[in-house]
Amino acid sequence: MEDEATPPVHQMAAATLTDGSDSPVQWAQFSRRVLIRTIVCRPDGGVGLSGQKVTVGGWVKTGREQGKGSFAFLELNDGSCPANLQVIVDSSVTPLGQLVPTGTCVFVEGELKKPPEGTKQNVELRVEKVLEIGPVDPSKYPLPKTKLTLEFLRDYVHLRPRTNTISAVARIRNALAYATHTFFQKHGFLYVHTPIITTSDCEGAGEMFQVTTLLSDAEKAEKELKQNPPPSEADIEAAKLLVNEKGEAVAQLKSAKAKKEEITASVAELTKAKENLSKLEERSKLKPGIPQKDGKIDYSHDFFARQAFLTVSGQLQVETFACALSSVYTFGPTFRAEHSHTSRHLAEFWMVEPEIAFADLEDDMNCAEAYVRFLCQWLLDNCLDDMQFMVKNFDKTAIDRLKMVSSTPFERISYTEAVKLLENVTEKKFENKVEWGIDLASEHERYLTEVIFKKPVIVYNYPKGIKAFYMKLNDDLKTVAAMDVLVPKVGELIGGSQREERYEVIEKRILEMGLPLEPYEWYLDLRRYGTVKHCGFGLGFERMILFATGIDNIRDVIPFPRFPGRADL
Numbered sequence: 001m002e003d004e005a006t007p008p009v010h011q012m013a014a015a016t017l018t019d020g021s022d023s024p025v026q027w028a029q030f031s032r033r034v035l036i037r038t039i040v041c042r043p044d045g046g047v048g049l050s051g052q053k054v055t056v057g058g059w060v061k062t063g064r065e066q067g068k069g070s071f072a073f074l075e076l077n078d079g080s081c082p083a084n085l086q087v088i089v090d091s092s093v094t095p096l097g098q099l100v101p102t103g104t105c106v107f108v109e110g111e112l113k114k115p116p117e118g119t120k121q122n123v124e125l126r127v128e129k130v131l132e133i134g135p136v137d138p139s140k141y142p143l144p145k146t147k148l149t150l151e152f153l154r155d156y157v158h159l160r161p162r163t164n165t166i167s168a169v170a171r172i173r174n175a176l177a178y179a180t181h182t183f184f185q186k187h188g189f190l191y192v193h194t195p196i197i198t199t200s201d202c203e204g205a206g207e208m209f210q211v212t213t214l215l216s217d218a219e220k221a222e223k224e225l226k227q228n229p230p231p232s233e234a235d236i237e238a239a240k241l242l243v244n245e246k247g248e249a250v251a252q253l254k255s256a257k258a259k260k261e262e263i264t265a266s267v268a269e270l271t272k273a274k275e276n277l278s279k280l281e282e283r284s285k286l287k288p289g290i291p292q293k294d295g296k297i298d299y300s301h302d303f304f305a306r307q308a309f310l311t312v313s314g315q316l317q318v319e320t321f322a323c324a325l326s327s328v329y330t331f332g333p334t335f336r337a338e339h340s341h342t343s344r345h346l347a348e349f350w351m352v353e354p355e356i357a358f359a360d361l362e363d364d365m366n367c368a369e370a371y372v373r374f375l376c377q378w379l380l381d382n383c384l385d386d387m388q389f390m391v392k393n394f395d396k397t398a399i400d401r402l403k404m405v406s407s408t409p410f411e412r413i414s415y416t417e418a419v420k421l422l423e424n425v426t427e428k429k430f431e432n433k434v435e436w437g438i439d440l441a442s443e444h445e446r447y448l449t450e451v452i453f454k455k456p457v458i459v460y461n462y463p464k465g466i467k468a469f470y471m472k473l474n475d476d477l478k479t480v481a482a483m484d485v486l487v488p489k490v491g492e493l494i495g496g497s498q499r500e501e502r503y504e505v506i507e508k509r510i511l512e513m514g515l516p517l518e519p520y521e522w523y524l525d526l527r528r529y530g531t532v533k534h535c536g537f538g539l540g541f542e543r544m545i546l547f548a549t550g551i552d553n554i555r556d557v558i559p560f561p562r563f564p565g566r567a568d569l
């Protein structure tokens with residue numbers, strides 16, 4: 001690879017390389033090539049780079065031989081942007097047949113040229129040398145050029161990043177993650193990593209995946225016992241006897257002041273006998289099945305010596321940092337064992353959860369609104385080409401929606417007002433009955449945001465009976481200071497609340513909901529010692545991507561979807 005056409009490493013480290021013209025080619029810092037984005041996404045479409053030598057790598061989107069096989073056109077994409085670079089290879093450079101199949105990886109060098117008048121490209125690459133090829137057998141490649149449905153692609157999660165849609169989603173997802181950190185860092189929030197394995201159920205909804213080694217331990221024990229039956233009591237007694245004998249032998253030699261070598265040899269025999277005994281004792285403890293005590297599973301034998309789960313939310317843990325460092329956020333994977341086969345639910349999804357001390361429900365709503373609007377503006381500023389792709393292929397209104405949300409204040413209504421509005425709806429029959437006290441269903445949420453207000457709506461002060469124990473009880477003693485942000489296309493995007501900071505009230509709420517106090521003692525400590533008014537919320541990251549892109553199914557906006565019955569790779 002180190003030849004005259006590949007710039008030497010020290011030159012590439014300088015990131016830009018000029019060859020005398022005034023438009024420098026930008027070399028990637030950590031791979032020996034020029035990113036296609038830095039060519040085709042320039043304001044001039046790359047024309048200003050014509051005449052310059054570059055090396056590019058990528059995967060062939062479409063390739064075709066032309067001029068009776070004398071040259072080939074390749075549309076090359078390296079994932080740095082949605083656009084492809086047109087590449088032309090002469091048959092004198094390399095056999096063309098192996099270059100043209102869709103999915104082929106090529107790494108080539110050549111000269112950028114302005115194509116003949118009348119072509120849609122601003123610049124194309126004339127290949128002088130093919131450096132590397134990762135071939136594809138087109139008769140076997142599972143993702144041919146034809147348009148494939150997103151559902152079909154879910155069977156190829158390992159190859160689907162090569163498609164235009166999944167790569168655009170990946171760039172949008174990346175941009176939203178970057179925007180998230182930018183927003184919170186800009187406002188003085190500290191990023192806290194909360195645990196993935198937890199022993200407390202934040203939402204109290206009992207939808208947790210259990211983390212246990214009891215099953216694999218039981219399987220291991222079963223297998224081992226089959227291969228090697230456990231020692232009998234007589235075997236253990238015999239081994240104990242041997243340890244005693246060897247011990248006595250050592251004692252005798254010592255008292256007889258025997259030679260050092262003799263004593264050492266005898267001690268070694270004793271050690272061996274002891275090791276053998278402990279192995280037998282260990283094996284005698286092996287029992288098939290799950291350990292039980294008083295008719296229940298005995299978790300004291302489990303890895304953590306107690307029941308443990310995958311987290312459903314980092315909120316409770318991040319509160320410990322909010323109650324010390326004031327403004328914090330966590331952003332990580334969360335897990336819910338809900339058996340809902342909807343286009344809005346995943347078993348593993350990512351959540352952004354800020355937590356703010358010295359703040360109430362109104363501050364919480366202000367923060368949620370500012371954050372969502374910031375995300376929308378960020379995509380307009382940084383991902384317009386990918387958003388245009390979404391408009392063309394999935395949702396004509398996607399860019400307009402981002403513009404509307406980034407520039408429009410959200411509607412704010414109480415739950416009671418929301419129910420009244422929904423009760424008065426006559427033009428539509430809801431599947432789920434509307435009355436004060438119900439948990440709003442997705443159809444209700446979407447009606448409020450899509451039909452009644454046609455913009456994001458924050459619904460606040462929900463009945464306490466349908467919300468989690470940690471939410472602040474309002475003075476009416478009937479509602480809690482909760483808020484949900486509802487957006488068109490998706491429904492619930494954010495769930496949050498002011499937290500109950502009064503010790504007596506929260507203790508009562510936990511008991512009222514039939515939850516045990518013991519696992520929440522540490523959480524109660526935050527109220528016992530230096531309690532502070534605080535609030536926070538959780539934004540479902542994939543829901544945000546659905547909202548932004550207009551894609552219909554949440555399984556297509558996470559790299560590796562997990563849902564009932566499926567966890568590929």
Ligand code: 4AD
Pocket residue numbers: 202203312313314315336338344345346347349351353354492493494495496497536537538539540541542543
């Ligand atoms: O409303 P949720 O359950 O709120 C909490 O977990 C709070 N502890 C957050 C907090 O206050 N720190 O979940 C928050 C958001 C929802 O609004 C929704 O967008 C998303 O997480 N969400 C899901 N996304 C995908 N798949 C699922 N199964 C989801 N469940 C919730």
Ligand code: MG
Pocket residue numbers: 484492494495
């Ligand atoms: Mg919720």
